[in-house]
Amino acid sequence: MASDIKTGTPDSNASGKTMSKVTNIAVLTSGGDSPGMNAAIRAVVRTGIYHKLNVYGVMYGYKGMIKGDIIKMESKSVANIIQRGGTVLKTARSKEFYEYEGRKEAYNQLKKHNINGVVVIGGDGSFKGALAFNQEFDIPCIGLPGTIDKDIAGTDFTIGFDTAVNTAVEAIDKIRDTADAHDRLFIVEVMGRDAGYIALHSGIATGAEHILVPERKTNIEDIVSALQANERRQKLVNIIVVAEGDAYGGANEVSRTLKEKVPHLDIRVCILGHIQRGGSPSCIDRVIASRLGFAAVESLLEGRSNCMIGIVNNLLQYTPLENAIKDRQKIDENWFNITRILAS
Numbered sequence: 001m002a003s004d005i006k007t008g009t010p011d012s013n014a015s016g017k018t019m020s021k022v023t024n025i026a027v028l029t030s031g032g033d034s035p036g037m038n039a040a041i042r043a044v045v046r047t048g049i050y051h052k053l054n055v056y057g058v059m060y061g062y063k064g065m066i067k068g069d070i071i072k073m074e075s076k077s078v079a080n081i082i083q084r085g086g087t088v089l090k091t092a093r094s095k096e097f098y099e100y101e102g103r104k105e106a107y108n109q110l111k112k113h114n115i116n117g118v119v120v121i122g123g124d125g126s127f128k129g130a131l132a133f134n135q136e137f138d139i140p141c142i143g144l145p146g147t148i149d150k151d152i153a154g155t156d157f158t159i160g161f162d163t164a165v166n167t168a169v170e171a172i173d174k175i176r177d178t179a180d181a182h183d184r185l186f187i188v189e190v191m192g193r194d195a196g197y198i199a200l201h202s203g204i205a206t207g208a209e210h211i212l213v214p215e216r217k218t219n220i221e222d223i224v225s226a227l228q229a230n231e232r233r234q235k236l237v238n239i240i241v242v243a244e245g246d247a248y249g250g251a252n253e254v255s256r257t258l259k260e261k262v263p264h265l266d267i268r269v270c271i272l273g274h275i276q277r278g279g280s281p282s283c284i285d286r287v288i289a290s291r292l293g294f295a296a297v298e299s300l301l302e303g304r305s306n307c308m309i310g311i312v313n314n315l316l317q318y319t320p321l322e323n324a325i326k327d328r329q330k331i332d333e334n335w336f337n338i339t340r341i342l343a344s
């Protein structure tokens with residue numbers, strides 16, 4: 001291992017070690033896709049082959065696992081994918097996997113290929129599935145955080161967040177140009193059903209005047225007062241970045257209220273939507289995904305199971321799936337002070 005790749009001391013609670021030797025592993029992507037998943041798949045496949053394991057790809061997440069949609073992966077199966085968004089293994093959501101019977105069928109399908117190690121790349125829902133599966137059956141599971149939302153505890157990064165946030169930044173920069181030309185207030189909605197990290201980072205990076213996130217109660221009267229104060233000093237261009245899961249109701253609802261309260265402002269809404277999921281992964285996402293994919297296979301070989309591998313302070317961190325699911329990342333209130341002061 002190269003000397004500049006640091007490995008953290010594994011959390012002593014992070015999973016029991018399994019005793020049987022891992023020979024055949026499967027990798028799957030599950031839940032929402034995120035840019036960088038392909039780089040992670042490539043790393044799992046090539047590290048597995050390096051260690052002389054048989055590596056399988058499960059198509060369409062848990063849905064494909066239940067159906068037995070499982071293919072043998074070779075080194076060339078993952079050629080030329082590191083730069084591509086989406087996931088070559090496809091992804092899906094599976095109602096059947098919530099039920100024991102569905103998970104049992106998935107187990108039977110894996111057993112047909114003698115699979116004795118699974119790498120799940122996905123979000124917290126996918127980890128809940130992996131945890132349930134791992135508790136019922138004797139196949140070790142390792143989770144890699146693959147979600148644009150960065151809403152998983154136990155890691156400073158999730159695969160896809162950096163790309164998604166850069167896509168949002170590029171779009172908001174363009175919106176600011178047109179806002180500036182017309183002296184408009186733009187309300188830009190970014191992704192984040194339960195987590196405001198895309199809104200927070202893209203808002204700070206684009207100098208947004210206000211950032212609204214699910215983790216914090218939105219005070220619309222404060223925003224109205226700030227807009228009126230800006231107007232008095234001829235600051236007519238304003239950007240409000242709203243996470244889709246903001247409790248006030250998203251960009252359209254914020255716009256409706258502001259149009260009532262400050263009717264003379266020229267207000268427009270832009271909902272960025274799914275462009276935030278697509279596109280070529282950033283360098284950071286490719287590097288994180290490669291490192292985590294590599295670590296996932298090494299972890300299975302070391303006998304690790306039932307944990308998510310993340311990166312904290314540039315060290316690999318192993319978090320029990322239970323904790324990765326339970327604990328959510330919090331947003332420090334200081335970020336909002338910084339935003340307010342810098343945008344004034």
Ligand code: ATP
Nearest residue numbers: 031032093094097098122123124125126128129147
């Ligand atoms: P994203 O963060 O992008 O939404 P996710 O992994 O959280 O990704 P989910 O749709 O929540 O996406 O979960 C993916 C799949 O994981 C579900 O369709 C289901 O098959 C499985 N899953 C989720 N929760 C559970 C659970 N409690 N028990 C069993 N399986 C689950």
